[in-house]
Amino acid sequence: MATLSLPSARTKTPRLLRNRAAAKLLLLALLTAVLLPVLNRWGNGTWPHALTVSLDKPLASASDWVIDNRDSHPLFLYFFGHLSNAVVIAVRAVYLTLLTAGWAGVTVFGALLAWRLAGLRLAAGTALAFLACGALGMWVPTMQTLALMVVAVLASVAVGALLGLAAGLSDRLDRALRPVLDTMQVLPAFAYLLPVVLVFGIGVPAAVLATVVYAAPPMARLTALGLRGADPEVLEAVESLGATRRQRLLTARLPLARQELLLGLNQTIMMALSMAVIAAVIGAGGLGDRVYQALASVDVGAALAAGIPLVLLAIVLDRLTSAAGDGTARPRAGGRPRLIAWALTLAGTVAAALAARLLGATEWPAGRTLDIAGPVNRAVDWMTDHLYSGVPVVGGTADWAGHFTTWVLDPVRAGLQGMPWWSVLLVVAALAWPIGTWRTALTAVLAMAATGVLGVWEPSLDTLSQVLAAVAVTLVLGLATGIAAARSARVDRALRPVLDVFQTMPQFVYLIPVVALFGVGRAPAVAAAVVYALPAVVRITAQGLRQVDEAALESARSLGATGRQQLWQVQLPLARRALLLAVNQGVVLVLAVVIIGGLVGGGALGYDVAFGLAQGDLATGLVAGAAIVCLGLMLDRVTQPARHRAGKGA
Amino acid sequence: MRRTAITAAVAALALTTGCGAADMTKQASPFANARGAKTVTLSVQSWVGAQADAAVAQYILEHKLGYRVDTVQVDEVPAWDALSQGRVDALLEDWGHPEQEERYVRRKGTVVSGGGLGVTGHIGWFVPTYLAKRHPDVTDWRNLDKYAPLFRTAESGGKGQLMDGSPSYVTNDKALVKNLGLDYQVVFAGSEAAQITQIKRFAKEKKPFLTYWYAPQWLFEKVPMTEVRLPPHKEGCDADPDKVACGYPHTPLKKYLNADFAKSGGAAAAFLKKFRWTTEDQNEVSLMIAEQKLSPAEAAKKWVDSHPSVWKKWLS
Numbered sequence: 001m002a003t004l005s006l007p008s009a010r011t012k013t014p015r016l017l018r019n020r021a022a023a024k025l026l027l028l029a030l031l032t033a034v035l036l037p038v039l040n041r042w043g044n045g046t047w048p049h050a051l052t053v054s055l056d057k058p059l060a061s062a063s064d065w066v067i068d069n070r071d072s073h074p075l076f077l078y079f080f081g082h083l084s085n086a087v088v089i090a091v092r093a094v095y096l097t098l099l100t101a102g103w104a105g106v107t108v109f110g111a112l113l114a115w116r117l118a119g120l121r122l123a124a125g126t127a128l129a130f131l132a133c134g135a136l137g138m139w140v141p142t143m144q145t146l147a148l149m150v151v152a153v154l155a156s157v158a159v160g161a162l163l164g165l166a167a168g169l170s171d172r173l174d175r176a177l178r179p180v181l182d183t184m185q186v187l188p189a190f191a192y193l194l195p196v197v198l199v200f201g202i203g204v205p206a207a208v209l210a211t212v213v214y215a216a217p218p219m220a221r222l223t224a225l226g227l228r229g230a231d232p233e234v235l236e237a238v239e240s241l242g243a244t245r246r247q248r249l250l251t252a253r254l255p256l257a258r259q260e261l262l263l264g265l266n267q268t269i270m271m272a273l274s275m276a277v278i279a280a281v282i283g284a285g286g287l288g289d290r291v292y293q294a295l296a297s298v299d300v301g302a303a304l305a306a307g308i309p310l311v312l313l314a315i316v317l318d319r320l321t322s323a324a325g326d327g328t329a330r331p332r333a334g335g336r337p338r339l340i341a342w343a344l345t346l347a348g349t350v351a352a353a354l355a356a357r358l359l360g361a362t363e364w365p366a367g368r369t370l371d372i373a374g375p376v377n378r379a380v381d382w383m384t385d386h387l388y389s390g391v392p393v394v395g396g397t398a399d400w401a402g403h404f405t406t407w408v409l410d411p412v413r414a415g416l417q418g419m420p421w422w423s424v425l426l427v428v429a430a431l432a433w434p435i436g437t438w439r440t441a442l443t444a445v446l447a448m449a450a451t452g453v454l455g456v457w458e459p460s461l462d463t464l465s466q467v468l469a470a471v472a473v474t475l476v477l478g479l480a481t482g483i484a485a486a487r488s489a490r491v492d493r494a495l496r497p498v499l500d501v502f503q504t505m506p507q508f509v510y511l512i513p514v515v516a517l518f519g520v521g522r523a524p525a526v527a528a529a530v531v532y533a534l535p536a537v538v539r540i541t542a543q544g545l546r547q548v549d550e551a552a553l554e555s556a557r558s559l560g561a562t563g564r565q566q567l568w569q570v571q572l573p574l575a576r577r578a579l580l581l582a583v584n585q586g587v588v589l590v591l592a593v594v595i596i597g598g599l600v601g602g603g604a605l606g607y608d609v610a611f612g613l614a615q616g617d618l619a620t621g622l623v624a625g626a627a628i629v630c631l632g633l634m635l636d637r638v639t640q641p642a643r644h645r646a647g648k649g650a
Numbered sequence: 651m652r653r654t655a656i657t658a659a660v661a662a663l664a665l666t667t668g669c670g671a672a673d674m675t676k677q678a679s680p681f682a683n684a685r686g687a688k689t690v691t692l693s694v695q696s697w698v699g700a701q702a703d704a705a706v707a708q709y710i711l712e713h714k715l716g717y718r719v720d721t722v723q724v725d726e727v728p729a730w731d732a733l734s735q736g737r738v739d740a741l742l743e744d745w746g747h748p749e750q751e752e753r754y755v756r757r758k759g760t761v762v763s764g765g766g767l768g769v770t771g772h773i774g775w776f777v778p779t780y781l782a783k784r785h786p787d788v789t790d791w792r793n794l795d796k797y798a799p800l801f802r803t804a805e806s807g808g809k810g811q812l813m814d815g816s817p818s819y820v821t822n823d824k825a826l827v828k829n830l831g832l833d834y835q836v837v838f839a840g841s842e843a844a845q846i847t848q849i850k851r852f853a854k855e856k857k858p859f860l861t862y863w864y865a866p867q868w869l870f871e872k873v874p875m876t877e878v879r880l881p882p883h884k885e886g887c888d889a890d891p892d893k894v895a896c897g898y899p900h901t902p903l904k905k906y907l908n909a910d911f912a913k914s915g916g917a918a919a920a921f922l923k924k925f926r927w928t929t930e931d932q933n934e935v936s937l938m939i940a941e942q943k944l945s946p947a948e949a950a951k952k953w954v955d956s957h958p959s960v961w962k963k964w965l966s
Contacts, residue, residue: 067731067753071760092680144681201735202728204680283693283722283732285681293723295843296696297940298850373943388851398851405804512847520813520839520848521805598817599840601805607817607838614818616727 021434028430047421047457054455056619063618066198076199084205087151091204095147103134103364105353106143112345114316118323125319129312136372138287139364142309145276145286148204149269149313152211156268160216164223164264168257169249174224182636183629184217185588189278190595190609191625194618197282207275207284215271222264226257266321270504273314277506281613291508300380300512301373307509308372314504384516401523404469409522413465417458424461425449431638444637447630456627462604463594464631466522470529470590475583478534482541482582483567492542499535507532507596515600525597525606532596533589537582544578545571584640591632605631681720690911690918691720693729693738696816696842698868702935703742703767705946707925709954710961715917725818730906734760739911740922745771745820746901755906762912764905768926769866773820773898775812776863779874780856790879791830798833800858806835813861814838815845822894823862826880829895834860849873866929868936924964931960 070076098106107130115123133142163181167174193210200206230253238252254261280288290306388396395403416424428448433441451460485492510531518524548571556570572579598606605624612621690711694704708719722738730750732738742764754761777788787793798810805811812834814823827834839845845861846869852859853873863875880897887896905922912919931953938949954961 068758070735071758088680095681147680197728197731201737202722202724202732203737280723282728283724283737285720285722289723292696293694293701293721295841296694296701296723297698297943298843298846299940299943301943302945377943384851385854402804410807511841512843515839515844515847516851519803519851520837520844521803523804524844597840600844601837601839603838603840607840610840611817614725614727614816616731 104356160219168227207279226260301376478537525602
């Protein structure tokens, strides 16, 4: 969403790298040759049964214990119960405030706030966005989601900032926290919905807590980054003035980190919003619930009507926070006028709310809604009717899906599942070691092995084959689009809103169109993943190419390089780090929607997690979720050089 | 730093001990009872039949009894849990969950039965009627192997495809295919929405398909389907999930209420206990929701306006 900051290209010489990589691979081959007889003892096929640990029994009894003791055990009565009540009270307070303000009050407040932070254009946009939510007949659900978001974002920011503060001030804590944050990032949200629901039951508290787990890491990372990045000279100057540790923190380090903190806020809001729909699965209500309910009657139009307010909220909040972060906001005067401006904002809101109340119009007028469901459904029907099959020459989408399944997905899966288990681990090591350290490689191998130990080796490889296929498709499309966007400002402008919508549209909305186009199976699962992961890859690629040193390009041009030569020989190699990050983000995002794939016939781990959630089966759901986490860790290590790891989406 | 830590510790202490015990069985939604209205929270399951139950109950609660109604979409098993915690007040269509009944109704007493819904549910394997007309003998499981090539898809790996639906549904299909020795592969559509979309696609092109499906269901009106006879169901023949080799039972669907709500829910609880209608009634509402794309509220209004004799009994 927000601007990306990419580390500059590495200066290590490629040849040295290659030699070292060759040495590592040689060592690995040697090691295997020695170990081969031992490994062979365990069999040459799938993961050996002797090396698995079944968690079914302990997990099932843990789940029973929680359910049986939830109403009586002190842990729940005195801790989780209060936590849950606090969340309910907070969300309720915000919700009632929003309702009291009415649509007029909320719209005016939003517009005034946007005006203060980012100028008139965004103010008009914000007002329009709120009015659109009302016009779509979604005012009350929008307010429910907003209330949930306000509380969840505040909690995430508090948690994230505390963690970030700790990591930013202490090296030891930073090292200890990093793997935790890494794991939180690759953890698919569905996987931990289950334990959260078990403890808190379905509903708002569980949703808020799950959102905090999901949305806090970027805040923590960026806070730490900001604190560490503070200019040492400024710090030294402050120190020489005799400031204490705390004074230094409050007067120098935190203000200097303002930009990172606001970017963290921005990322946290975006991630919290993307969680809003997933939280609907556990009964959080609001817009997500409307999207989810619309699915039950296979009504894309109604799902879209609830999805659009989410997209609008996301775009408005994104622009607001990034405007505050860039400092593109209007120049700030001294303290007093600022206070007056805030007072005016508040007064305007109260005036609007009172006016609406006097006119008896706090609720959105019943007749004033726009019905988009009908036309949208007709459009979707028309599209699928004409594209599904029998299109001359190119064939219909169903044929493509069939071919993709038979020619790409099946061979990849068969290949992975046909390999001896230890050779899969070997390949992982061979990929991870040359680009990272032995630690990276070890983490990757252990993560992959963990799926076997958990007893889900086969489904994990099935999921892996889908992820690889989806990432490949995403990269081909994403790099091509990203290159186009980097080379033409017009393409870039045209793409921006499309990417915004793709990135913020709840994944549930495209579940049905994807099935209608590609049929039930793994192909629509891949399609859904591609739609979700594409925007990030396009953005990172375009940004990376644009940031390529202008001088290098200029000198290439002066040597008479054609456009194509500039691209292949200058821009792409120099943007190597950005491209690697694009690959990494592609992988992480594709994994994040593996569950959605499970909902359209992708099977494997995604289906198991959904099954666990639907049937309250902790053993199946949690093990599958853990396996997805392991796959995520493994793929993350294999695709990302050891140093510099940026926050998710950041 | 130290002062923050102390403050935090004191706050945590106050939170954990100072304000006494928090009751996890009384956990209403933060959106309930806003603006002084009394709220009833209904759980809705993902299939349209359950939506129809909830829509009509909601309409009557709102327009005839003056309640505000919140609906929450949850799958059945989590819905039981929500009932027990008081997050929802009623579950209107339960397809039989003996384990949950044992735990919540008998052992904990936090959930009570709300009587029958009046609709009988049945799960089975179905083929489209146009296919059954072309090949009448496809409707017996013993002939299914002969037709396996007909049902082959890219997903079924050379075998016939038996399409299963949402992970929340009760199914023995994997075991059935294995124990009956059928040359079929169970492909999970993963959600009812996906399954319905796929069935409609197949039907539009008059393609053969074999699917797990259930009655009552509005889709039958759009895509007529014929049931495939499985070995008959006998009491207890599905006791061991691995050894099942018989068809599915006919299940009278039941309602369940939160125990506190049943006791002190007043007119709303009394009404929900009496709520009882027929398969035809339910299908009428379901079809309006799913096919004519009316909102559940509009569909419920239409039905309520045209069937006063049915619902008046629920209020007496």
